[in-house]
Amino acid sequence: MIEFLNVTHTYxxxxxxxxxxxSDISFNVSEGEFFCIIGQTGSGKSTLxxxxxxxxxxxxxxxxxxxxxxxxxxxxxxxxxLVGMVFQYPEHQLFAETVYKDIEFGVANxxxxxxxxxxxxxxxxxxxxxxxxxxxxxxxxxxxxGEKRRxxxxxxxxxxxxxxxxxxxxxxxxxxxxxxxxxLLQQLQSELGITIIMVSHSMxxxxxxxxRIAILSRGKIAAIGTPGEVFKNCELNAMGLKLPxxxxxxxxxxxxxIEIENDMLDEDAIxxxxxxxxxxx
Amino acid sequence: MIELISVxxxxxxxxxVISDISLTINDGEFLAIVGHNGSGKSTVxxxxxxxxxxxxxxxxxxxxxxxxxxxxxxxxxNVGMVFQNPDNQIxxxxxxxxxxxxxENLGIETPKxxxxxxxxxxxxxxxxxxxxAPHMLSGGQKQRLAIAGxxxxxxxxxVFDEATAMLDPKGxxxxxxxxxxxxxxxxxxxxxxxxMEEVLLSDRVIVMNAGRIAMDGTPTQIFENADxxxxxxxxxxxxxxxxxxxxxxxxxxxxxxxxxDSLADEIEKRLSR
Numbered sequence: 001m002i003e004f005l006n007v008t009h010t011y012x013x014x015x016x017x018x019x020x021x022x023s024d025i026s027f028n029v030s031e032g033e034f035f036c037i038i039g040q041t042g043s044g045k046s047t048l049x050x051x052x053x054x055x056x057x058x059x060x061x062x063x064x065x066x067x068x069x070x071x072x073x074x075x076x077x078x079x080x081x082l083v084g085m086v087f088q089y090p091e092h093q094l095f096a097e098t099v100y101k102d103i104e105f106g107v108a109n110x111x112x113x114x115x116x117x118x119x120x121x122x123x124x125x126x127x128x129x130x131x132x133x134x135x136x137x138x139x140x141x142x143x144x145x146g147e148k149r150r151x152x153x154x155x156x157x158x159x160x161x162x163x164x165x166x167x168x169x170x171x172x173x174x175x176x177x178x179x180x181x182x183x184l185l186q187q188l189q190s191e192l193g194i195t196i197i198m199v200s201h202s203m204x205x206x207x208x209x210x211x212r213i214a215i216l217s218r219g220k221i222a223a224i225g226t227p228g229e230v231f232k233n234c235e236l237n238a239m240g241l242k243l244p245x246x247x248x249x250x251x252x253x254x255x256x257x258i259e260i261e262n263d264m265l266d267e268d269a270i271x272x273x274x275x276x277x278x279x280x281x
Numbered sequence: 282m283i284e285l286i287s288v289x290x291x292x293x294x295x296x297x298v299i300s301d302i303s304l305t306i307n308d309g310e311f312l313a314i315v316g317h318n319g320s321g322k323s324t325v326x327x328x329x330x331x332x333x334x335x336x337x338x339x340x341x342x343x344x345x346x347x348x349x350x351x352x353x354x355x356x357x358x359n360v361g362m363v364f365q366n367p368d369n370q371i372x373x374x375x376x377x378x379x380x381x382x383x384x385e386n387l388g389i390e391t392p393k394x395x396x397x398x399x400x401x402x403x404x405x406x407x408x409x410x411x412x413x414a415p416h417m418l419s420g421g422q423k424q425r426l427a428i429a430g431x432x433x434x435x436x437x438x439x440v441f442d443e444a445t446a447m448l449d450p451k452g453x454x455x456x457x458x459x460x461x462x463x464x465x466x467x468x469x470x471x472x473x474x475x476x477m478e479e480v481l482l483s484d485r486v487i488v489m490n491a492g493r494i495a496m497d498g499t500p501t502q503i504f505e506n507a508d509x510x511x512x513x514x515x516x517x518x519x520x521x522x523x524x525x526x527x528x529x530x531x532x533x534x535x536x537x538x539x540x541x542d543s544l545a546d547e548i549e550k551r552l553s554r
Contacts, residue, residue, distance in 0.1 A: 041419050041449040145318045172365070172446050174317040174475050176514035201449050204519065240451040245519040245541060252545040258552055267519055271526040277552055278532055 002029040002052060002163060002197070007061035009047050021047040022219040024061070031162075034189050034196045036206040039216030040240040045167075045199045048216065052165050052197065053083040065163070081110075084161030088168045091140075091148035099125075099143075099151050100136040106159045124158035127192070128184060146177035150184075157188070164188065165197045170205060178202075182209060203244040207231075207265045215239065228263030246270060282308055283329055283360070283438065283469075288338035290324055297336070298324045299492040308437070311460075311470045313480045313500075316489030317514030322473050325489065326442045329471065330360035343437070358387060361431030365443040367423035376418075376426055377402065377411040383434045394433075401429040405459055421452020428459055438469040446475065457482065477518045481539055488513065505536050520544040 007025045012018050022044040029035045039045050050056045051063045054070040063070045068079035087093070096102035103121045112120065122132045128150040135143075140151050149169070156164065169185070170178040186209055188194045200206050206213065206227070213230045215223040217239040223230045231247045243251070246267050250260050258277075264270055283306040291297045299321040306312055306329075316322040327333040328340050331347035342360055345352035364370055373379040380398045389397070402408045405425040410418065415426060424444060431439060441460060445453040461482065464470045472483060480486055486503045488496035490513045496503055503510070507517045507525055517525075520541050524534045527548075534547045 040451055041421070172443075172475075174514050175477065175516035176511075177318055179516075240449070242450045249520070249523070249541050249545060252541055253548060256545055256549040258549060267523055268526065271523050274523075274527060274548060274552070275530050275532070278527075279530070281552055 001031060001064075001066065002195075003062075003064040004028070004048075004051070005062040005064070007048075007051060007058045007063060009044075009051070009056065010059040011047075013059055020059075020219055022216075025219075025221055026061075027214060027221060027224060029163075029195065029197055031195050032189070032193060033211045034186070034209050035198070036210040036213045037197070037199045037216060038201065038203065038206065038213060038241060043216040043239075044219040045216055047219075049085075049165050049167060049197065049199060052163070053080050053085050055085075082162040084156040084159055084164045086153060086156055086164070086166040086169060088171060090152035090156075090169075091145065094140040094148060094152060097139060098137050099130070099140050102140050102151055103155045103158050106155050110159060120158045120160065121154075124154040127157055127188065128154045129180070130154065146173055146180070149173070149177075149181065153181075153184070157194075161194065163195045163197060167199045168201065169198065170200070170202065178205060185209070203236075203242055204246075207244040207246065215241070226263075227265055231265070232262045282306065282341075282343060284339075284341040285325075285328065286339045286341075288325075288328060288335040288340060290328065290333055290336050297492055299489075302338070302494060304487065304494065304497075306438070306469065306471060308469055309464075309467060310485060311464045311483045312472070313483035313486045314471065314473045314489060315475070315477070315480060315486060315515060316495075318475075320489040320513075321492040322489045323442055324492075326362070326440050326471065326473050329438070329440050330357050330362055332362070358434050359436050359438060361434055361436035361439045363424070363428055363431055363439065363441045363444045365446050367420055367427050367447070370427040370430070371415045371423060374414055374416075375411075376407065376413050376415055379415055379426060380429045380433050383430055387434065397433040397435070398429075401432040404432055404462070405429045406455070419452065421448050421455050424448060424452065424456055425459065428456070432463075436468075438471065439463060440471040440473070442473045443475065444472075445479065477516055481518065488515070500539060501537050504539060 004025050004027050008023045009021050010018050011021055037045050054076045057071045065079035065082055068075040070076050070079050094102050100121060103124060107117045107120050125132050130150050140148055170181050182205055185196050189196050210227050212225060213227055214221050222239060231243060236243050246265050250262060253260060260273055285302050285304045288302045289297045289300045302325060314322045331353050334348050340347040342356045345356055347356055371379055372382055377398050380401050381394045384394045384397050402411055405428050407425050407429055415423060445456050460470055481500050483500060486498060486500055487494055495513060504517050504521045510517060521539055524538055524544055528534055532551055538544050538547055
């Protein structure tokens, strides 16, 4: 479990420019969740997730990863091994001559070599849908944008993190690319049991996958819960965010006197419900 | 007007990235170019102001050939480009100076430059930030600044190459509002995008696939073909997906229904018979 206990992070503390990027944040992420964090630029999302593997430390409060206190040096090392971080545009961090060597880098840093390393690298490639025989010896720089991102993800997955933290993993991809990264993450969650923590701007993408959503506004959690709960109660527009289109449609129909269950987030479910009424009208 | 005549291009000695592209972009048009990653849409965009020159074929901008060195400055002044990453498009340390950078390079006299700077900042709603340092701005504000820099050149055609891809929803909305304003003011807009909702702003859509033009039509025409778009790695906006599903069971919603509001109107009519 990941626990945030009253976490505040102040940039440029003890100076006139001091400001709290996040203030007094408390929440938990349980094992097996697909937890999404949304918020406008500047709402504190990136600051928040960098605490999860101890890249930055709370100014006040505590972050615990499976009980390891990430502000304590020795515990930090143990905690960090559990957390894989995928930053925005991770393909910019590819560097090796071949796809295989790029993925090997993180594994080797864990001190893993030989057969086990090979097994981890090939299974990570399979997990992200890169054919081992076709891609191993290719240069990562000859690949398409979507493929490069898969290589970057495989590099993290090969380290077998228990928690995978991703910052806007679909940014800049075409609709199919977005969909395939999203399905891949869902698969990692459901089949390998990896806990996913994902930052995203796109409501339409996360509405189908998230077990819970936290909405961040001005460094505080404005709402937290299942997608149904959050979208029912929260005034997202005021926070510079947009409702998922499926919810916008439900609200728009309600204004016209057609009531549909608000927790029906899936477009197919909405269409089915409308058809049922149409055919019985 | 921009005319591409059988344009092909490839990097170095490699295969063609775009092949045999013929396309006319008319004055005052709002053209969207879509396609999956690697379909060649950005390569087409870079031909529109001579950033890339065709391997074979020609590109004319208002009658001037992009491969003619004598014409290239006039062409670049006429066709402004806004790119994906705002950080790569900012050159100075003060907002207003950044906007003045382009016209200064055109050799325009100083008072006229300031007139252009004032006007451009006003158009993108950035006047209050004119004395700020660009690196302190948000992504959306930086992108508005980049647009102001382009506008100060007084181009007749503006190409937005995935200019909203790195922005949050608010920043994206701001940039879209500016595109609409510029189009209403008579500028020709070419928008390269991955976002199918943005396509609805345009009056004509080009779909690129494997380096060729696969579809060319109005948004209504393009979105009548959801399956074909999906087969090319693209998608349709959610209202269109729901519309198609309802129509498959006989709800007969017209193909011109592309937005949530018009879809809700049509559903209301059919459920309250």
